[in-house]
Amino acid sequence: MRRDRLTFAMMIGIPIIQLTLFGFAINSDPKHLPLAVRAAENSVFSRSVTQALINSDYFELVEVTESEAQAEELLTRGDVQFVLDIPPGFSRELMRGENPELLLEVDASDPAATSNALAAIQNLLSDPLPHDLKGPLAALRPTRPPFQIVFHRRYNPEGITQYNIVPGLMGVILTMTMIMMTALAVTRENERGTMENLLAMPVRPLEVMLGKIVPFILIGYIQVAVILLAARWVFEVPMLGSLWLLLLCVFVFIVANLTMGITFSSVARNQTQAMQMSFFVFLPSILLSGFMFPFRGMPGWAQVLGELLPLTHFLRLVRGILLKGHNLTQVWGNLWPLLVFTFLILLIGLMRYRRTLD
Amino acid sequence: MSEAVIQVKELSKHFGSKTAVNKVSLTVNQGDIFGFLGPNGSGKTTTIRLLCGLLTPDHGEGHCLGYDIRTQATQIKREVGYMTQRFSFYEDLTIRENLEFVARIYAMRRLKTAVTKAIENLGLTHRQHQLAGALSGGWKQRLALAACMLHRPRLLLLDEPTAGVDPQARRDFWDEIHALASSGVTVLVSTHYMDEAERCNRLAYISHGDLMAAGTPQELIDISGLVTWTLEGPNIHELARELRQSPAAQQVVPFGNSLHVSGTDSVALARVLDPFRHNPDYRFQEAKPSLEDVFIDLTSRSVDTR
Numbered sequence A: 001m002r003r004d005r006l007t008f009a010m011m012i013g014i015p016i017i018q019l020t021l022f023g024f025a026i027n028s029d030p031k032h033l034p035l036a037v038r039a040a041e042n043s044v045f046s047r048s049v050t051q052a053l054i055n056s057d058y059f060e061l062v063e064v065t066e067s068e069a070q071a072e073e074l075l076t077r078g079d080v081q082f083v084l085d086i087p088p089g090f091s092r093e094l095m096r097g098e099n100p101e102l103l104l105e106v107d108a109s110d111p112a113a114t115s116n117a118l119a120a121i122q123n124l125l126s127d128p129l130p131h132d133l134k135g136p137l138a139a140l141r142p143t144r145p146p147f148q149i150v151f152h153r154r155y156n157p158e159g160i161t162q163y164n165i166v167p168g169l170m171g172v173i174l175t176m177t178m179i180m181m182t183a184l185a186v187t188r189e190n191e192r193g194t195m196e197n198l199l200a201m202p203v204r205p206l207e208v209m210l211g212k213i214v215p216f217i218l219i220g221y222i223q224v225a226v227i228l229l230a231a232r233w234v235f236e237v238p239m240l241g242s243l244w245l246l247l248l249c250v251f252v253f254i255v256a257n258l259t260m261g262i263t264f265s266s267v268a269r270n271q272t273q274a275m276q277m278s279f280f281v282f283l284p285s286i287l288l289s290g291f292m293f294p295f296r297g298m299p300g301w302a303q304v305l306g307e308l309l310p311l312t313h314f315l316r317l318v319r320g321i322l323l324k325g326h327n328l329t330q331v332w333g334n335l336w337p338l339l340v341f342t343f344l345i346l347l348i349g350l351m352r353y354r355r356t357l358d
Numbered sequence B: 001m002s003e004a005v006i007q008v009k010e011l012s013k014h015f016g017s018k019t020a021v022n023k024v025s026l027t028v029n030q031g032d033i034f035g036f037l038g039p040n041g042s043g044k045t046t047t048i049r050l051l052c053g054l055l056t057p058d059h060g061e062g063h064c065l066g067y068d069i070r071t072q073a074t075q076i077k078r079e080v081g082y083m084t085q086r087f088s089f090y091e092d093l094t095i096r097e098n099l100e101f102v103a104r105i106y107a108m109r110r111l112k113t114a115v116t117k118a119i120e121n122l123g124l125t126h127r128q129h130q131l132a133g134a135l136s137g138g139w140k141q142r143l144a145l146a147a148c149m150l151h152r153p154r155l156l157l158l159d160e161p162t163a164g165v166d167p168q169a170r171r172d173f174w175d176e177i178h179a180l181a182s183s184g185v186t187v188l189v190s191t192h193y194m195d196e197a198e199r200c201n202r203l204a205y206i207s208h209g210d211l212m213a214a215g216t217p218q219e220l221i222d223i224s225g226l227v228t229w230t231l232e233g234p235n236i237h238e239l240a241r242e243l244r245q246s247p248a249a250q251q252v253v254p255f256g257n258s259l260h261v262s263g264t265d266s267v268a269l270a271r272v273l274d275p276f277r278h279n280p281d282y283r284f285q286e287a288k289p290s291l292e293d294v295f296i297d298l299t300s301r302s303v304d305t306r
């Protein structure tokens, strides 16, 4: 124990990290979800409906637009979770007591992220002034809301959790196996003494790294194939986007994880340490990436941390392609962070790679 | 023929507060079979690693095959065959796969035939598809040796290549070394076996990281100034105990029925041995000190100066 300081640090550190993450970051009741309003009219009523939503704490207005296309794009990209559609003539119909309908489009790909917000709307409508209209005034409490809000759950209309979880699992499984396998592969060479021989021969660091990475890419693809087949035939997850685009993103993600594993192994002194480092990334990857808990439910600092993890971006990529049918331009926003990540980690790995034994 | 293949000056290497190699200067000429000797933990492996660029020296500089050991490690690696002390090939690959892997790293042409020939020379043709991990210790050594000679290096650095190898294979191995040396390959070999040391044409002796002596075997013996007597007679063990009391008898080693007594101060040694000389039970003979005597003497001296 005394010899292996890193092991010790990990044993103390991991519970502390777990505590902080679980304790502060994770919130299964996400609030302040981004909302776009597509207002065909700008009236007192439309403004106060919006304001009422914001006051509920569950929504945060990020965009007011008149263009349907723009609203659609915001929702598909995941920039907003909701689009409130205020139709033309809303206030006129409201005043006439015609009980008009508002359309709330919901990105329901992660049902857990939105269910509380939707419930809050129901409360809002059924009883807008519960505290003021009491006693004799109770008669004034509306029997029927003056307008209706119709929910349009997009991407996952039935709110099936598997639609969200199964594509996410692909990322989680890849993260776990890819990082760990490569991290162990190089440290094993160190432990068995074969590294000394390898270093004594004229191989370049990049060659060694590639030699370690390439076989695992194949293994990664086999895993992806299994998961995709299961997603399709067992869980019946829709596949709206292009398979090729998905496989491309998978490639980038696999390479990102493999380089991370290699880099760990060039820092770790033995297999135990390499394993621990892998877990050190794996844990936040599961907790902060939006796999287990809604990403938007986390405080800002946790979201920043989450953005640094490749899994976060990959989850958005897979879910986007499978559930929303994203195309290349739409995935780019989450693809380039992966590329940058890979590049930086590779650079660190190459710099840390020990050409010598000391 | 006497172009220096290895020339290093004052190489030092520290591990933490421990000095593994302390200001070692070496010159190895082309075609030499250079024996590198020293007790366990004296810094032989470390020195060899410094020579082929596996470790960077803390101080000192030098050239190996005309390349700077600090900056041109890549070029050195291409022309050196380094055999590690610990078996460092892949135990989960077969013999053939291991050799092919090495050949591919050196980007050898006509790889298959070269490997086939190496396996033939080893006499392992019928076992070439066995896992290397399944080989006995001695065979692993021989495989490793074959692997590091595969790319026909100009310089061989062998770290205890014959540890655990049987006498016949060792003799074959040394015959091969001599054949290579006569074809111009330089060999630096570390060993603990004195008979192997005697087959080298130059030797260096290192102890506690200090280079104690270097030269031909005969030179080392001469330099040591050691005088050795052999004593034959009854009760040599008791005699040995008695002789060990006196500081002049630096080494008292029983060999079968005889006792080897050595010391650097010949006069003092003669005085110590005098009382026994008149005893007709003992037979005395002045002997040529063996390399082993010389090395043990060197080792004890390096401890003394510390």
Ligand SMILES: Nc1ncnc2c1ncn2[C@@H]1O[C@H](COP(=O)(O)OP(=O)(O)OP(=O)(O)O)[C@@H](O)[C@H]1O
Pocket: B015, B018, B019, B020, B038, B039, B040, B041, B042, B043, B044, B045, B046, B047, B085
């Ligand atoms: N990587 C390392 N880290 C720390 N100390 C080391 C390292 N390598 C070697 N040493 C120390 O340096 C000294 C010299 O070791 P070295 O392996 O060179 O000895 P050697 O002469 O090859 O011994 P042997 O005959 O047992 O093979 C030893 O005291 C050893 O403990």
Ligand SMILES: [Mg+2]
Pocket: B044, B045, B046, B085, B159
């Ligand atoms: Mg050694």
